[in-house]
Amino acid sequence: MNAPNDLRSLTTPRLDPRPVPPAMVEALKARFGERCSTARAVREQHGRDESPFDVPPPDAVVYALTTEDVAFTVALAQQHGVPVIPFGVGSSLEGHLLAVQGGVSIDLSRMNAVLRVNAEDLTATVEAGVTRKQLNEAIRHEGLFFPIDPGADATLGGMAATRASGTNAVRYATMRENVLGLAVVTASGEVVRTGSRARKSSAGYDLTRLFVGSEGTLGVMTEITLRLYPLPEAISAAVCHFPDIDAAVRATIQIIQMGVPIARCELLDAHAIRAVNAHDKL
Structure with a gap:
């Protein structure tokens, strides 16, 4: 390490790589066809984010369209002992989508449907690949908006996985307070649904809060139910100068x-x- 203060010198090595066996690649290509890629360019695109760490790319990339696609891939990876890395748009800084042990990257960006908008109770349910701007464009005509703004047009699945916040947090809090429910594929390939549209509940473990912020380590989020807010009638801004x-x-x-x-x-x-x-x- 020539420059101790340079973040790029903190390169994360590929620890104990667990390559994808040929039998698993064949099974993925049989199920997904062209939606499973081992091309180097595709793998490199899915092997980096906005963090400074330089890590070899995943061994394969799967483009999921449904929760069942994700469950199939995760169950197959569990059977072969292969790591799985969820991928949205790669705008994060945390390094959680880096393939430090190789494995399969599951690209959720094509799961981009706004499934339900319930204007009467200020909620919306979206697939994990829906971006923040896409959701706000879809609900604008309802007089509603989703306020969490991490400074990038990230996917809402990725925002939930990293517990994103932003400058609006002073009024609207973070993703932790604004995610009401999830559909998550666990490491065994089982689909778990947490939470509900109800604002008040005291039944069982708060699994939603457990998954939010887990950065893909506990499961792959495929659907998110979010809290919405009315659009403000007016907005004003000010710049104030202080002596210190x-x-x-x-x-x-x-x-x-x-x-x-x-x-x-x-x-x-x-x-x-x-x-x-x-x-x-x-």
Whole structure:
């Protein structure tokens, strides 16, 4: 490691690789045809995200269209002892979709249907490959929107898997508070449904909260039921200058304590301003 402060020097090695056996590849291609690929270009596309880690790509990629497709692939992988990595659009920073042990990448981006919009109880059920912008475009005519904004047009399955948040969290919280239910394929290939559209429930374990933020380690999410919000009638924005960070933090605390309906709140200190100026040549 020549540069200890360089994140790219923290390269994650491929630990104890478990290659996909030929029999499993044949079974996948028999089931999925062209939707199963071992081409290097496709594998490399699914072997990286926005994190700085450099890891060899997965051994195969499967494009799922249904929950049954995912369940079949996971059950087959379990039978052969092969890792499975869910993939959305690859916009995450966590490194959870990297194939550190090889395996099969399950691409959920084609599972992109908005299944139900229940405007009367402010919920929607979507497939895991639906993106944030796609959902908001589909529900805009209902006067509703989904507020969680991690700064990228990520899939909602990926946002749930990473417990995404964003600058709206000060008012609308994170994905953990806005996911009401899930359909998840567990490591054995079993489909489990958690939660419901009910706002209040005290029955059994809160499995939904367990899966949200698990980054694909506990199962592959295929459907998500989400909480929606009415579109605000008006939005205003302001830029405020403070003499120091302490004053800015105290002002923010007072705004929240006084109940001012603030939706977003961002702090830019001197270092952040320098970075913005350097990036945008301001």
